[in-house]
Amino acid sequence: MSEKYHIKPVPTQGRFRHVGKYGSVDWREDCARCSNCVKPRCVFDTYRKEAAYNRDPQTSIVPLSECRACLSCVQGCTKGILAISINPEYLAMGDEYWKPDIMATTWNQADAGRVPVSGAGYRGRFHGFGFDSIWTDMSEIVRPTRDGIHGREYISTSVDIGPKPMRLSFSNDGKLLGEPSSLIDLPLPLILDVPAWQVGGQGLARVRLTTAAKLKTLAVARAADVTGAPAAEMPFLIPLVGGEGLGSIEKLLPQVRMVEFEDGAEVSALASQAKATNPKLVIAVRLPMQGAAAERILQLSQAGVKVFHLCADLHGCEVGVDKPRHIKDAMREIHGRLVKAGVRDTITLIVGGGIALPEHMAKAILCGADLVAVDTALLVALGCRVCRGVQDADHQEHCPAEAPKLESAYAVQRMVNLMAAWHSQLLEVLGAMGIREVRRLRGEVGRAIFKEDVEREAFGDLLSR
Amino acid sequence: MTFSLASSPVQPAAVPAQSVSADAEPDIVVSRQVRPAPDRYRNALGKYKINRSADCVACGECARLCPQGVHVKPDGYTFTLRPLDHLCIGPDCAKTDHFCVAKCKQKALSLMRNPSVDAMGDPRWTADLILSTWHMAATGHVPSAGLEYRHGESGGGFDRMDFNFPAAPTKVDPAKVDTTLALNRRNDGRPQVNIDLPVYGGGMSFGSVSIHTIVAKARAATAWNTFTCTGEGGYPDRLKPYDEHVITQVATGLFGVREDTIQRVRIVEFKYAQGAKPGLGGHLLGDKNTPAVARMREAIAGNALFSPFPFHSVYSVEDHKKHLDWIKEVNSRALVSVKVSTPTDVDMVAVGSYYAGAHIIHLDGSYGGTGAAPDIAKKNIAMPIEYAIAKVHKFLVAEGIRDSVTLIVSGGLRTADDVMKSVALGADGVVIGTADMVALGCVRCALCESGRGCPRGIASTDPELMMLMSLEWATQRLINMLNAWRERMVEVMVRLGVPSVKDLRGRSDLLTYARAEDAL
Ligand code: SF4
Ligand code: SF4
Ligand code: SF4
Ligand code: SF4
Ligand SMILES: [Zn+2]
Numbered sequence A: 001m002s003e004k005y006h007i008k009p010v011p012t013q014g015r016f017r018h019v020g021k022y023g024s025v026d027w028r029e030d031c032a033r034c035s036n037c038v039k040p041r042c043v044f045d046t047y048r049k050e051a052a053y054n055r056d057p058q059t060s061i062v063p064l065s066e067c068r069a070c071l072s073c074v075q076g077c078t079k080g081i082l083a084i085s086i087n088p089e090y091l092a093m094g095d096e097y098w099k100p101d102i103m104a105t106t107w108n109q110a111d112a113g114r115v116p117v118s119g120a121g122y123r124g125r126f127h128g129f130g131f132d133s134i135w136t137d138m139s140e141i142v143r144p145t146r147d148g149i150h151g152r153e154y155i156s157t158s159v160d161i162g163p164k165p166m167r168l169s170f171s172n173d174g175k176l177l178g179e180p181s182s183l184i185d186l187p188l189p190l191i192l193d194v195p196a197w198q199v200g201g202q203g204l205a206r207v208r209l210t211t212a213a214k215l216k217t218l219a220v221a222r223a224a225d226v227t228g229a230p231a232a233e234m235p236f237l238i239p240l241v242g243g244e245g246l247g248s249i250e251k252l253l254p255q256v257r258m259v260e261f262e263d264g265a266e267v268s269a270l271a272s273q274a275k276a277t278n279p280k281l282v283i284a285v286r287l288p289m290q291g292a293a294a295e296r297i298l299q300l301s302q303a304g305v306k307v308f309h310l311c312a313d314l315h316g317c318e319v320g321v322d323k324p325r326h327i328k329d330a331m332r333e334i335h336g337r338l339v340k341a342g343v344r345d346t347i348t349l350i351v352g353g354g355i356a357l358p359e360h361m362a363k364a365i366l367c368g369a370d371l372v373a374v375d376t377a378l379l380v381a382l383g384c385r386v387c388r389g390v391q392d393a394d395h396q397e398h399c400p401a402e403a404p405k406l407e408s409a410y411a412v413q414r415m416v417n418l419m420a421a422w423h424s425q426l427l428e429v430l431g432a433m434g435i436r437e438v439r440r441l442r443g444e445v446g447r448a449i450f451k452e453d454v455e456r457e458a459f460g461d462l463l464s465r
Numbered sequence B: 001m002t003f004s005l006a007s008s009p010v011q012p013a014a015v016p017a018q019s020v021s022a023d024a025e026p027d028i029v030v031s032r033q034v035r036p037a038p039d040r041y042r043n044a045l046g047k048y049k050i051n052r053s054a055d056c057v058a059c060g061e062c063a064r065l066c067p068q069g070v071h072v073k074p075d076g077y078t079f080t081l082r083p084l085d086h087l088c089i090g091p092d093c094a095k096t097d098h099f100c101v102a103k104c105k106q107k108a109l110s111l112m113r114n115p116s117v118d119a120m121g122d123p124r125w126t127a128d129l130i131l132s133t134w135h136m137a138a139t140g141h142v143p144s145a146g147l148e149y150r151h152g153e154s155g156g157g158f159d160r161m162d163f164n165f166p167a168a169p170t171k172v173d174p175a176k177v178d179t180t181l182a183l184n185r186r187n188d189g190r191p192q193v194n195i196d197l198p199v200y201g202g203g204m205s206f207g208s209v210s211i212h213t214i215v216a217k218a219r220a221a222t223a224w225n226t227f228t229c230t231g232e233g234g235y236p237d238r239l240k241p242y243d244e245h246v247i248t249q250v251a252t253g254l255f256g257v258r259e260d261t262i263q264r265v266r267i268v269e270f271k272y273a274q275g276a277k278p279g280l281g282g283h284l285l286g287d288k289n290t291p292a293v294a295r296m297r298e299a300i301a302g303n304a305l306f307s308p309f310p311f312h313s314v315y316s317v318e319d320h321k322k323h324l325d326w327i328k329e330v331n332s333r334a335l336v337s338v339k340v341s342t343p344t345d346v347d348m349v350a351v352g353s354y355y356a357g358a359h360i361i362h363l364d365g366s367y368g369g370t371g372a373a374p375d376i377a378k379k380n381i382a383m384p385i386e387y388a389i390a391k392v393h394k395f396l397v398a399e400g401i402r403d404s405v406t407l408i409v410s411g412g413l414r415t416a417d418d419v420m421k422s423v424a425l426g427a428d429g430v431v432i433g434t435a436d437m438v439a440l441g442c443v444r445c446a447l448c449e450s451g452r453g454c455p456r457g458i459a460s461t462d463p464e465l466m467m468l469m470s471l472e473w474a475t476q477r478l479i480n481m482l483n484a485w486r487e488r489m490v491e492v493m494v495r496l497g498v499p500s501v502k503d504l505r506g507r508s509d510l511l512t513y514a515r516a517e518d519a520l
Helices: A046-053 A072-076 A098-112 A203-215 A232-236 A267-277 A293-302 A327-340 A358-366 A377-381 A408-433 A453-464 B061-065 B090-095 B127-139 B211-223 B239-245 B259-263 B291-297 B315-328 B348-357 B374-380 B385-398 B416-425 B434-439 B470-497
Strands: A022-026 A062-064 A082-084 A134-136 A160-163 A184-186 A190-191 A219-221 A237-241 A258-262 A282-288 A307-311 A347-353 A370-372 A449-450 B048-052 B109-113 B159-162 B199-203 B246-250 B267-271 B282-284 B304-306 B336-339 B362-363 B404-411 B429-432 B512-513
Touching: A046 A347, A072 A082, A098 A408, A134 A358, A134 A408, A160 A347, A190 A203, A190 A219, A190 A408, A203 A219, A203 A232, A203 A377, A203 A408, A232 A237, A258 A267, A267 A282, A267 B374, A282 A293, A293 A307, A293 A327, A307 A327, A327 A347, A358 A370, A358 A408, A377 A408, A377 B315, A408 B259, A408 B374, A449 A453, A453 B385, A453 B512, B048 B159, B090 B109, B127 B434, B127 B470, B159 B416, B159 B470, B199 B211, B211 B239, B211 B434, B211 B470, B239 B246, B246 B259, B259 B315, B267 B315, B267 B362, B315 B336, B315 B348, B336 B348, B348 B362, B348 B385, B362 B385, B385 B404, B385 B416, B416 B429, B416 B470, B416 B512, B429 B434, B434 B470
Parallel strands: A190 A370, A219 A237, A237 A258, A258 A282, A282 A307, A307 A347, A347 A370, B199 B429, B246 B267, B267 B336, B336 B362, B362 B404, B404 B429
Antiparallel strands: A022 A062, A022 A082, A134 A449, A160 A184, B048 B109, B159 B512, B282 B304
16 A cells, blocks of 8 residues: 555635625714724624725725624624625626635635535535536445544545556566556546636646646646746646647657647557657547547547546536536446446546536546546636636736736645645545545446436425326 | 623624523423514614615604504604614515505605625525524514515425415314324333424534523423434533433444433434534534533543544444444433434435334434534535435335334424425424524524634633523523424414324325426
């Protein structure tokens, strides 16, 4: 067994303003200026801390980022003139998938790498789109205790990327036949990927690569975006190659462990060329996520490619099909077809796009992926609100994540913190299920509760009326 | 009578409705009579705001008109008092002939939605549900208008379920509707335990909530002849007078569990798992482990306390049976309840618990809970209780053991309607937790876990914060809410034409479910 994997978070406050959910609506004209004003008595000292942001006397709602809406001040005010309401700036963040609550929890996790804990039960919708219609199983008895807290038993989160020969063959004189397998062992089931939209500047790719090196995982980047990165980080890079050919990565080939080619007619040829330079290289092909990708995967797998990176859109939906389904459906279809073809265990499937929360990682794997690619969430850790740089022309200047001019150490630590929190939460999920290694989670749909199925089973008789 | 907390550094504005010394032990005979228990804060919260401008000439017309009592102009007063706008029923009033805004000749009144309501609640516990629970706790009856008190807006489960009320009035006499529940169906010679409502209180341990909350729950349980549960923090001395209405919980941490605390009660609950953090064991944050809490749990103050999961001695139904036999041996009159969470094979777990000797199988669904839990667990792990009830009930029927065991469910039951839906799906009764907290003034801000704990003094052992709420007031709020729930249950059963809770159990034919599709 490998050494126990541990990510060390370091508290790193964001340099951006955490947009809070609440704000106060204040009818100042009736204020009695009483000596026992409720404002200084907030348990979170919200009003005092936020004074810096209360500059504009015209705004109707004064944002109170630290306010948690306990409503004590509202109910206590001498004149009854205080009100707390929702901060419109909060609601304006993100979109229907990247909801404001996802930004808020991601920022908090990136602050210090802690698992979000709260009281008062679950507060969200009963079920929702995509991953929100899956529950993971738990086991009532006989299972390892929680890793990291009780620490009695080790739960492994490592996965392998690469060609997996199902059996070794030897020649009559005992020599291994075929190429030696060159698996890449990752301590956690995720790689870091390029964001779904164009983000200006070189900084981000370099930050991503350094983060990957610290986490001992891999980062996808175009070679041009990581020029000047230290040689020590090269083993953690997955250069991404489009139709332009190997020219851009020629020099990198001996240093890296894996290359990713965008799918195209010439990928097999490019793959053999690359292998010729570095025989241990793991070759991956990047494909748009769609159920039909199973065919292409089978085809390429016969040609020797064994690693596939399926890219869903920003919302975890299929790309380039009429009625896009979510990863949870498309992934199950692909996994199922590869199982049927008897090749599933020889292939590594990476799925990305729309992996916004740690439970998405667990659920994508339950649906059949070996590991996931995290992209947008890494930017959110830096303060990104998924505006995708389109909302205002001078985004470059106003980007709260400072994406165009990223400085390394700060941004790296926030990404590391976020992944530390995700790792701990994956352990929570695996621990609850009584599964000791994430490899065994793959495609284990029997340990998941799908809304459609359980609804039919439990309420079938009610539904038929 | 009120007292001022002006000297305290926190929250002086929240004043207990009645002052009661923390140590004076009140009478243990508690009446279930409804008495007014208004909001304990200076400004009660309502869905609407009525503003009165300086144009008011204090003619008093609005005070004469409003049947809700929003406007008050006491005799001999020159001014009309600040409107009690939390009583206002809102724009619906415009359809009546007493709409103050229209009737005020000075045009001094305006009506608006209270902006603070938008900051309250969530899809499961909407602002309407919180406010109507407060109304029930204050008055003992469901709100007459303006608030949706029957369900939330979560888009699934109970919130998409409805009763199939027959069109014609039924012959059931409301005065004769039977809401009692017998908890022992095993015929094993142990005493019967009857409760007057199909509802009892869930475990909230000393340490996670204030002693006022704990004792108020026990007193309300006594008043309604039902139960409360210790949770896993031990058995505070102040619960002793209510032994007959207390369930001792034996959980994996075994904090504060003694032979004596098992022997003095009529029901012992064996907690395997809890819905809010299924498979994850218990966790009391260090901040909440005050010296008093630590003493009770026989632990060291300030350290986070973990209850491991699961019982490390239980690997099979046989091991499980050994535990139950041990409890039965220690207390020969007790009924044993087994509390489990809702895995995919929850039906098998239930049957296993029955064969291990449980009188009560208590399923705790994933969406409930009051204590601190990882957000990822609350949302994602194990199934919501609605599904589990139906699955387990059907399975127990098929196994031919349904009438030999009592099925109690919990985990996100918020209203009397939720109780009736659970019973119709197949539960015998329910356990509630959050609804009690809301009755005491909880706004579901979810801060119970942090620092000094609940800013509203309900889930806090902080000596100052817990004094925000008096025991008498808290007791009355819970009694009132249960009265309102019982009235609503009776109304539902009358309209369904079902004379008793026993007869309603498993009548899923009386329910409909409107499936919701999830689009992006
Ligand atoms: S308590 Fe209310 S009236 Fe008094 S000073 Fe504060 S805001 Fe003004
Ligand atoms: S609502 Fe509560 S947390 Fe927010 S400012 Fe008022 S007292 Fe502070
Ligand atoms: S009716 Fe109008 S003028 Fe008369 S007391 Fe009411 S608000 Fe004032
Ligand atoms: S902290 Fe908030 S959610 Fe928790 S009990 Fe208090 S009011 Fe309710
Ligand atoms: Zn999309």
